[in-house]
Amino acid sequence: MEKIYAPHSIEQRWYQTWEEKGYFAAKSEGESYCIMIPPPNVTGSLHMGHAFQDTIMDALTRYHRMKGYSTLWQPGTDHAGIATQMVVERLCNTEGQTRHDLGREKFLEKVWQWKEESGGTITRQLRRMGSSLDWDRERFTMDDGMSDAVQAVFIQLYEEGLIYRGKRLVNWDPVLHTAVSDLEVLSEEENGFMWHLRYPLSNGQGHLVVATTRPETMLGDAAVAIHPNDDRYKHLLGEFVELPLTGRRIPIIADDYVDPEFGTGCVKITPAHDFNDYEVWTRHRHTSAIQDLPHGGLINILTVNAAIRSNAEDENELIPQKYCGLDRFEARKVMVADLEALDLLEKIADHKLMVPRGDRTNSVIEPLLTDQWYVKVAPLAEPAIAAVENGDIKFVPDNWKNTYFDWMRNIQDWCISRQIWWGHRIPAWYDELGNIYVGNSEQDIRDKHNLSADYALRQDEDVLDTWFSSALWPFSTLGWPENTEELAKHYPTSVLVTGFDIIFFWVARMIMMGLKFQGAVPFKEVYIHGLVRDAEGQKMSKSKGNVLDPIDIIDGIELETLVAKRISGMMQPHLAKKIEQDTRKHFPDGIQSYGTDALRFTFASLASTGRDIRFDLARTEGYRNFCNKLWNAARFVLMNTEEQDNGLSDAPCTYTQVDRWIISRLDQVTATTSNAIDNYRFDLAAQAIYEFTWNEYCDWYLELAKISLQSDDAALQRGTRKTLLTVLESILRLAHPIMPFITEEIWQRVAPLAGIIASDGVYAASHSGTGAANAESIMLQPYPIADGARIDNNAVAEINWVMNFILGVRRIRGEMNIAPGKPLPVLLQDGSVTDQDYLTNSSAYLKRLGRLESITWLNSDDATPESAIALVGELKILIPMAGLIDKEAELARLEKEIQKIKNDLPRIEGKLSNPTFIDKAPPEVIDKEKTKLADLLSNLNNLEQQQTKIQLL
Structure with a gap:
């Protein structure tokens, strides 16, 4: 492996491999797990809201694919009637023409041409995010099959009296007409x-x-x-x-x-x-x-x-x-x-x-009062309300069903017509008497109503609201109105992942249309996520200049380019100067490259159910460091296992309590992570993976394993190497749904050593109980399954004792400002028989990781020298201070730090007690000052406690 983790060297290479090999396609066997992507506008580019919800959908998709489901994440884009027409009209204007100069037919040809040449931006960006959509099944709301579905639904609803034309008030845009x-x-x-x-x-x-x-x-x-x-x-x-x-x-x-x-x-x-x-x-x-x-x-x-x-x-x-x-x-x-x-x-x-x-x-x-087409929604709403009431559809979090009910029980008829050219043209024709005819085509209408070829008919000029075609998305994408195999297998879909702001516009309408035309709900669960806000909790918008582009976070962007990007295309140009100043203040060096996995892990860590999230790049930097930590841990494991006996032969393996502890913790974390994902708590899943990988596997197990690897016992070495690989390989599979690229890259190196891939690249029989068909990719591997039989509670208790012991020693070093490498004598007192047993088993670990010179067990009535004390349960850890610190110099240092904080406190306390500041300052500024005050008070308390301890020595 390369010494330095460089995401750009692996991400696009692996995505291309996955897509070319067809790994994203749903298998023919297995229970269906299907997610429909909320179709992004064909004019759009990826924004933070997209990136957030796409991370969630991809994590669910990869997780269930690894669980053995026939997993389909259905891709597609929306034709975005108004937005697309505006884009192409502007292009026409630059050529000195209007759409009216071209006429409807020529203009629509130009729109299709633009779509083919420039309409794929967001799908390319979705690939950059690692989204494992089945691209071979990509749909577009204006393609032939989708148009057939739209027309079939319109005609049936009209014939049943559920679509009508009437004069009512609408929101009217006087520029778009x-x-x-x-x-x-x-x-x-x-x-x-x-x-x-x-x-x-x-x-x-x-x-x-x-x-x-x-x-x-x-x-x-x-x-x-x-x-x-x-x-x-x-x-x-x-x-x-x-x-x-x-x-x-x-x-x-x-x-x-x-x-x-x-x-x-x-x-x-x-x-x-x-x-x-x-x-x-x-x-x-x-x-x-x-x-x-x-x-x-x-x-x-x-x-x-x-x-x-x-x-x-x-x-x-x-x-x-x-x-x-x-x-x-x-x-x-x-x-x-x-x-x-x-x-x-x-x-x-x-x-x-x-x-x-x-x-x-x-x-x-x-x-404005205009003639428009409407859907009579009340009859469709009744079964849609019942579907949520009786549990056929579950909202997550559950409280969002109340928002759904409030709107559905007071629902108004839906205006579905738009006065533009790009879209599904309403299949209605008028004669000179004002009679309305609805059908698949003008010829069908003439045949049905026995109208001669010279009988004047004109088609309605309007097109359908894009939400009309989107309402059919869960079944039209699967081939309806044809009875396809995909429709039979994947409808109803499993879960809809979306924001609360389109519960009315999309979620409710899909439920109504699904029940009406399929006789079943379109999805079983609706996971409602919050909005992505900036670090201060403000909604991201161009007018505020606080928009972040996820691709810029992945690739990095220089300051001047970022400034230009943020002020371009603003609706309020007078704010440009302020936005430029804010950008230079918050991003003085631009945005460095973090890679996709770090960004995805950030989103997952923030995805607590239903809450808006505050996106702070500092967290992404922390998770990029996590990627580096995982990379370096893998390098350590590989250096100690390549060309070694890793316990795959018939030679015996000996496992230490440390090995049993990490395997036990792996089992517990596997259960925690799976349960969290099953319940849409991606934040808890990310937290469990992060803490186990960084704090337990990397910071503790790798250090403790070094002692076994340096021993003369070959069986002990084999057991440790096998455990190193087993746990690392499982971590990679646990993290893969959230961090697909780095886990794939490392897994390819680890899998052969762990016996998952044989030397010839074929799936190894020794990797029992997985049922994977091949081992070419981690994404085709089974997701780890918790097995309570692997948990050794005694090992967990003992190693927890070891860690607490070492942490106690380290805490004393920190509080007393003792050099980390200085060997310390340790005295123990008041411990139990269990403490004595743990000490006997673990003294080598304690001395090595605690940098201890000696460990002496005292009787409870033995006199003790002046010592710093740490407790592990009832056991006292005493470190004699004689010769370790200069008491007066340390007290002087602490007093200087204490006085500095006391000098800073009045300024912040004065601000927060000033009514003028509280009334006029933005909430985020007030919160920042409160945080500063809390941090200062906490630091002051810690320093004063250290001062008291040293004074008592």
């Missing part, structure tokens, strides 16, 4: 204004004051609402107000939606441009006062560009001509000025409000 889902709307608090407007009463008896953040929408007001129990206004129910600037009268109505304590207690109701107002209108639409209004009060005032529409679109003269054609924000300025001139503007107040913006355009989203 399409409806968008709630997930594509980002609402953040911004500074704005609240305009208080006077609406004159029609009876001439004064006015009502309404407050609004969008005064331009008053052109579409249908009513003013008050709370039914508001005594200030109850007497006005049934009256009307004169809607300013329009010459229209609108009624005063009562509704529980109104909060009497907010603002004036009077709320303008604009049902065509506000979702809450639409609900109010729905409850009052049948009253005569509303029905008498133009369009029954449902008055649209905006164009698709979010400009004030013209009256030419309406037979009613609803909008004053001077506002027609103005952009909504320009119209706002003009209208506010007109209201002020009419003395109808009471005041303008500063106001913080949540502003909905399109996640791709950053434009302010408008609720």
Whole structure:
């Protein structure tokens, strides 16, 4: 092996080998274990959220593959209708064209061309993460088979009356000119204004004051609402107000939606441009006062560009001509000025409000009344709710089922149409009379309805929401609507791994569609993971400039390149300077290369169920050190076992208590790790592997084994070599699902020496009980299985005693500032018979690792010199101090350190007791100061304890 662990020299080589040899494919035999990847956007690149959940999915996949399951991790990408269309439109713009210049057919050809040339970025990055997806089965939501499934589902739901076309409010992006889902709307608090407007009463008896953040929408007001129990206004129910600037009268109505304590207690109701107002209108639409209004009060005032529409679109003269054609924000300025001139503007107040913006355009989203296609969801939701209630589907953690229930029990019909070109075009045609025909093709419709070739039909221009095709993912990827072998074997799938933010958009819809079209749930468990946040707990976003690229962590990135990357493409360019400063502060040397395994182990160590994770590169650095530790341990083992008798011959082996202890601990850790992965506690699995490998195998067993290896007893040497290899090989298999590359590289060297691979590379018969078909790769090996029969409790107790003894001696060395290599005399007192037995068995270990000059057992009544004391149970370990330390010099050193801390404490304590600092400082800064204070107090306590001990000598 190379002296230095260099991940880049092994990672891509091993991944290429695995993929070329077809190791990722599901076996034909064995119980199915199937995971569907949440299909990333074809336009996308790997971000930290992807890398985190892909690490979890790959760990589960590799673990179950090693457990003997027919394991399928299904790959694929989403066509990402809006995002992909935007990318290709920008390319067209650089060539001086728009998509409309090209026309629909030519534009779609250009999209497919882009997809073939540039759409594979994220799948290449998934390979860099070590993801063992069955790439031969890769699917795309727009491929022929998937399109067949989408069309079949749409047609069946339409024929059953579960899909319909209607006019309702949607989130409208005025730049993209399409409806968008709630997930594509980002609402953040911004500074704005609240305009208080006077609406004159029609009876001439004064006015009502309404407050609004969008005064331009008053052109579409249908009513003013008050709370039914508001005594200030109850007497006005049934009256009307004169809607300013329009010459229209609108009624005063009562509704529980109104909060009497907010603002004036009077709320303008604009049902065509506000979702809450639409609900109010729905409850009052049948009253005569509303029905008498133009369009029954449902008055649209905006164009698709979010400009004030013209009256030419309406037979009613609803909008004053001077506002027609103005952009909504320009119209706002003009209208506010007109209201002020009419003395109808009471005041303008500063106001913080949540502003909905399109996640791709950053434009302010408008609720807009449009004709769209909808799925009638309530009938589909009932069996989907029951599936979770009766345990057919289990959420992990369990509390997320409540979030699911809350949404499903109050579910609204699903808008599935989008006004773009890239996507599954809605299979609906219209004749000149407005009749709707739905079918597989225009010809099928003509044949079915006996329509002649010259009978005019036009296909709907809209495409389906990408979530519609994604909802079919668990069965469409397996070949449905054909009855394939894969569908029969792998549906229902085993587990869905996803974030809580798409429980509504994807999880719930897959459950509904799976039950509807397969008669069975799409997955048995849903593992909900948290969001990946930065080290201070902030959500990663481009606007904050705190985004980390997992590939940069794997490969490393120079500072200047990192700065440029973080400020490029920002939606808020005015923050660029701050982001540059923050980047230079936190990454003064850029990001060094950590390799994939260290990054994956970091994710696993942070994956406690359901919690958001704070990603800190310091942890990744620690786990890269762990990789180095494992690498160096393997080098030590290989140097001591290559070309040696490792206990594979008929020659006898002798095993020490140390050998029995490490085998016992291996068995216990195997059980802990398997149980943790089975229960989605990847953090506990990583912790168990880390602590056993670093603390027990490397720090203790390798050191203790050196004593046996240097003995003259050949049987003892054979037993130790065999144990070294057995435990290391098992560690590699335990860690492989989380750290695939380094474990494969080391295993290839260790396996032949451990008798797993014979000299000719064939699977060795001596590796009994595994049932592996071949031994070409660690990923084809069985996952270790705990066997309680291997646990020797006596050996565990004895070696724990040895470790505590040595740690006690080391603690005294540290506290008394005694040189690590200085031989120490040790006195023992008050021990038990068991302590005496352990001492007899283990004195060689104690002297070697404790650097002891001598060990003397005292009677309980023997006089003892001035000594530092450590305890192992009741046993006292005494180290006489005479000649070991300069008492006065050590006290002087401790006093100097104590005073330094005492000088630093008032500054931090003063900060934390300063109300101004507490009120104004960001939470992460306050937490940092609190941590500093806690560390200083802990260090002070330790130093004062050492000082007291030395003073008593």
